[in-house]
Amino acid sequence: MTAALLELRGLTGGYPPVSVFRDVNLTIKPGEHVGFFGPNGHGKTTLLKTIAGVLDPWDGGIYFEGNRLNAEGAMQARVSHNLNYDLFRKRRIKARDVVDAGLIYVMQGNLLFPEMTVEEVLDIAPRAARGRPGVGQMRRQIHDLFPRLRERWQSKVRYLSGGERQMVSIAVGLLAMPRLLMLDEPTLGLSPKLRIELSQAVQNIRETGVPLIIVDQNVEFLTSLVDRLILFDHGTVTREIPAENMPDHAQLMEMMFGGAH
Numbered sequence: 599m600t601a602a603l604l605e606l607r608g609l610t611g612g613y614p615p616v617s618v619f620r621d622v623n624l625t626i627k628p629g630e631h632v633g634f635f636g637p638n639g640h641g642k643t644t645l646l647k648t649i650a651g652v653l654d655p656w657d658g659g660i661y662f663e664g665n666r667l668n669a670e671g672a673m674q675a676r677v678s679h680n681l682n683y684d685l686f687r688k689r690r691i692k693a694r695d696v697v698d699a700g701l702i703y704v705m706q707g708n709l710l711f712p713e714m715t716v717e718e719v720l721d722i723a724p725r726a727a728r729g730r731p732g733v734g735q736m737r738r739q740i741h742d743l744f745p746r747l748r749e750r751w752q753s754k755v756r757y758l759s760g761g762e763r764q765m766v767s768i769a770v771g772l773l774a775m776p777r778l779l780m781l782d783e784p785t786l787g788l789s790p791k792l793r794i795e796l797s798q799a800v801q802n803i804r805e806t807g808v809p810l811i812i813v814d815q816n817v818e819f820l821t822s823l824v825d826r827l828i829l830f831d832h833g834t835v836t837r838e839i840p841a842e843n844m845p846d847h848a849q850l851m852e853m854m855f856g857g858a859h
């Protein structure tokens with residue numbers, strides 16, 4: 599049996615005191631590309647942020663390449679709503695440990711410094727990898743993975759289109775030398791033309807063998823890039839669909855919402 603790349607066991611989390619996802623069990627195998635699809639606001643981003651160590655998990659385990667990333671046991675209940683509990687509570691997972699393990703999360707939206715050029719952003723990005731092997735080669739590969747960025751190399755981020763910024767964000771994630779790359783809504787706000795271009799770039803990344811988790815609302819984009827689709831609804835995994843049964847948009851809407859769409 600192949601060891602899991604990522605395994606979630608009974609993972610529960612949210613924004614205290616509101617739980618957003620509950621008892622999530624999921625295994626991702628090495629080399630797998632997995633997509634998450636579900637209605638807005640049902641907890642996909644919160645789940646990814648928790649796996650990435652941005653948010654503390656409440657209960658359950660996150661295992662990456664066999665190592666547990668979060669502390670054992672359940673989070674203690676909040677003592678008082680009047681306290682800033684985060685000041686006193688020991689973190690149950692550290693984002694730095696997650697990045698060091700090679701689990702890299704590219705957040706939703708544009709978090710890049712607007713006054714830096716593409717070249718400057720991609721020059722400082724490899725520092726996150728802290729000397730991990732292959733980073734020099736990856737830096738050179740960025741040109742081939744994102745041909746469009748070649749033309750924008752000396753442009754400041756503030757002058758880039760949404761799709762180009764998304765490509766820079768993903769390139770930054772790649773320069774952290776991921777052993778698993780998580781992309782959160784990469785097509786958000788993109789025109790159909792840019793979506794196709796981004797899809798090609800992600801396809802190029804896929805071919806380099808980097809395992810992917812992609813959360814996206816665009817069914818065509820998602821299903822063309824993943825080996826398995828996970829439907830996520832009301833904070834739980836409701837269904838897992840293998841590549842050979844990949845649904846189109848209408849079929850997926852039917853599965854998720856029945857006739858009510």
Ligand SMILES: Nc1ncnc2c1ncn2[C@@H]1O[C@H](COP(=O)(O)OP(=O)(O)OP(=O)(O)O)[C@@H](O)[C@H]1O
Pocket residue numbers: 613618636637638639640641642643644645
């Ligand atoms: N910082 C926050 N503090 C409190 N609640 C939050 C915070 N961020 C999100 N939420 C709530 O958590 C729930 C899940 O949101 P989340 O962003 O994880 O959903 P999602 O499935 O990723 O949706 P979308 O596709 O719109 O990003 C929502 O009800 C949202 O309002």
